[in-house]
Amino acid sequence: MKVYQFHPLAAAIVFTILIMGVFGLVVVLPIAFIAWTWNAVVTNVSSLPHIGVWQAGLLYLALATMLYLFGFVQIEVEANKIE
Numbered sequence: 254m255k256v257y258q259f260h261p262l263a264a265a266i267v268f269t270i271l272i273m274g275v276f277g278l279v280v281v282l283p284i285a286f287i288a289w290t291w292n293a294v295v296t297n298v299s300s301l302p303h304i305g306v307w308q309a310g311l312l313y314l315a316l317a318t319m320l321y322l323f324g325f326v327q328i329e330v331e332a333n334k335i336e
Contacts, residue, residue, distance in 0.1 A: 284309045
């Protein structure tokens, strides 16, 4: 196996790009999809108004909260005491 040596700044840049990509996939794309779906489908079916990005973000947050409250997603945090 070949080992590559990276400059710390280059490694930080690559790591930042990867984190931003994951953030985009987990947060930005679903919000854009919710806004697009609402504005394309719901406004044609009923007389509800178009929504903006912030309102789609709130819908995404409400969906995530419902999934957590219904028990589909569980978050556990453990803290150990150092003696």
